[in-house]
Structures are given as structure tokens and as C-alpha cells.
Amino acid sequence: MPLAFRLPAAAAALLLLAPACSYDLSERPNAGSTANSADRPVPTSAPLRNVRWELRELDGQPAPATEQRPFLVLRDGRARAEGRAACNRFSGPYTLAAEGRLRLGPLVTTRSACPDLATEGAFMRALNQAQRYRIQGNTLSLYAADTREVPLATLQATAGE
Known part of the structure; x- marks a missing residue:
């Protein structure tokens, strides 16, 4: 094989090999495991961002049944909140000043004519008043100011986003 051909091939092999050698397996979930995903442990808490949080309670009471369940998604990277407040969709910015805050x-909503705006209004008020949060397992609780008594709203992480 001529030297002119072997040199580019060796350089290409070196470029492909270098990133593979520097890959940190500890960054991969379940590194080194060949088990099925069903065998892997479930995270103890859902992450706050990029999760569909569906409304379960408002002011300590079960959320009223609506045609479409209200939900909230906090997008990572764009710091954008979006979701549905029963009938109307909403979106706007969010800030995380510190852990738990x-x-x-301001959230903006569409203005569709809806049969029941009471649940929607209560959910939007809860979102606008929220200043603190706590995640336990797959449950997100939103609180006003420094109170941790009855949450303004309790939401549950769901599979769909």
C-alpha cells in the first residue's frame, strides 16, 4: 500500500478513535447495563422541566372534571411555560430563582368560548400566584409565597407531553 494512502487513513482512524476513548460512561444512565428498560430502577422524583404536569387538585380539593384535563409544561432552554387551562391554551415565561422557587x-391565554370557565380561572390564578414548588415522586405542588400548608395546585407527571 503506498504511503500517501496509509497516512490519510491513519489520520481518519485517529480522529474516530479519540472521541470514543474520551466518552465518560458515567454520564449514560445505567452505564454498562444490558438489562431491559423495564428492569431499570424508576427515578424517585420526576424532573421539573420538560414533563407534562396534569392538574389533580386545586386549593386542596380534587380538580373538577373537565373535557380536557388542565396541564403545565415547563420547557428547558427557552424558560417557557405552556399548557392548557381546561379549554384555553396558555404560555409565557418562567423563572427559577433558586431550588424550590x-x-x-405573565401568562397569556387564548380566548375560546368555553362551557365552564370556573376551573380554568382557578387554575390560572394558582399558576400566577405560585412562588414556590415541591416535587415528591411524580407529584408537583405549587405554593404561594413562603407557605407550605395547602398547595395552590397539585399536579401529577404523566407519560405524554
């Missing part, structure tokens, strides 16, 4: 808004 969350501010939503």
Missing part, C-alpha cells in the same frame, strides 16, 4: 408569567 418558581415564578410563572
